[in-house]
Amino acid sequence: MKSDTFLQTKEYAQQLDRGSWTFREEFYIKEGTYYMDGNSLGLLSKRAEKTLLLSLDDWKNLGIDGWTSGHQPWFDFSEKLGALTTPLIGAKPEETIVTGSITTNIHQLFATFYKPEGKRTKIVADELDFPSDIYAIKSQLQLHGLDPNEHLILVKSHDSRTINEADIISAMTDEVAIVWLPSVLYRSGQLLDMELLTQEAHKRNILIGFDLAHSIGALPHSLHDWDVDFAVWCNYKYLNSGPGGVGGLFVHKRHHGKAPGLAGWFSSNKEKQFDLELDLTHAHSAGAFQTGTPHILSTAPLLGSLEIFAEAGIENIRKKSLEMTEYMMNLIEAELSDFGFDIGNPGENEHRGGHVCLEHREAARICKALKDHQVIPDFRAPNVIRLAPIALYTTFEEIWETIQIIKRIMVNEEYKNYENARNVVA
Ligand SMILES: *Cc1c(COP(=O)(O)O)cnc(C)c1O
Secondary structure: OOOHHHHHHHHHHHHHHHHOOHHEEEEEEEOOEEOOOOOOOOOHHHHHHHHHHHHHHHHHHHHHHHHHHOOOOOOHHHHHHHHHHHHOOOOOOHHHOOOOOOHHHHHHOOOOHHOEEOOEOEEEOOOOOOOOHHHHHHHHHHHOOOOHHHHHEEOOOOOOOOOOOHHHHHHHOOOOOEEEEEOOOOOOOOOOHHHHHHHHHHHOOOOEEOOOOOOOOOOOOOHHHOOOOOEEEOOOOOOOOOOOOOOOOEEEEEOOOHHHHHHHHHHHHOOOOHHHHOOOOOOOOHHHHHHOOOHHHHHHHHHHHHHHHHHHHHHHHHHHHHHHHHHHHHHHHHHHHHHHEEOOOOHHHHHOOOOOOEOOOOHHHHHHHHHHHOOOEEOOOOEEEEEOOOOOOOOHHHHHHHHHHHHHHHHOOOHHHHHOOOOOOO
């Protein structure tokens, strides 16, 4: 890269854009801004807006009959959206349901599948995991009267960025009931080998589940074939379903028929739901792991959004995403190497997710300076600037511009005009 200066030009970025596909015209993108945060909150597409407005319209025109008629009847909307999600995760329709949030779905899965017995009482997670997952697991242990300090094993990182799969496997002892891991680590963007970890867990009779927050919509999965026991995700990051958009969960077919740990009337076999009996007949599908009435207005944008994913194809999205993050890493090396930056994500395609983890000890105030230049990154304490070029709507030219802006901020020491501390929402 350094030897070929054409690769560092804006013309080269434009050439890459001409040679590539995009769904950019489908999205609302604010003129003059560089949105690099689609892995935290994806942008609104016109189709997501349309399906939200259709549900509002059904409510307006049909009132309660919107549950069974109208554009997108609400009674089996969660099942339908689950089925439409399956190409993204490699699951069967009955294994997938749109419901809850990551955190509430983790509670549901642990309430259902965590059954400490004899000496098999421990849960394995990792010390770099997103706090909400850890809070949920600790509170589940406490509900069983177990001390998290003793029963939650957090696999350590050697470099504060990544977790070695070998260390996770070593932690899989005969005292472990469940292994819970992110598919892609939220900070460094490391992609774990879900298939290998599942095989190793199953060899030892341990259940294994994954949080797909940072992989769904960015890369393909084969949850059913890998034999993963269960998984959760949100739909508001790469899947662009809007702030607080309803999440999803996967439960492998072999566990169907198991009673939900947290039951409600939407856990019902749908044929029986309106019999309103006091004994629940739960669904023999992932639908059993719903609880109450689905949040329709926070679900509806997903329908339009998933149409775009069906048209683009997750394999194509992954290919372009890898090209974009590689291009970004090359520019960082070529343009920013004199300014004390490190790339914290793994470099190899098979070990990295959809974002670039740019590290700098002044990261907090560099992010503030970036925002004043209309670049939207996100900051993760203490030193990470996450930059996510989104295959559906980011351009190579925007990546180029972003790196140029970072360079100007460093050359002119503009970041020194800001305080090096995070804002409330970082
Ligand atoms: C985004 C994210 C969450 C957020 O959970 P919600 O319940 O949707 O608020 C949890 N875990 C991980 C790993 C995440 O990336």
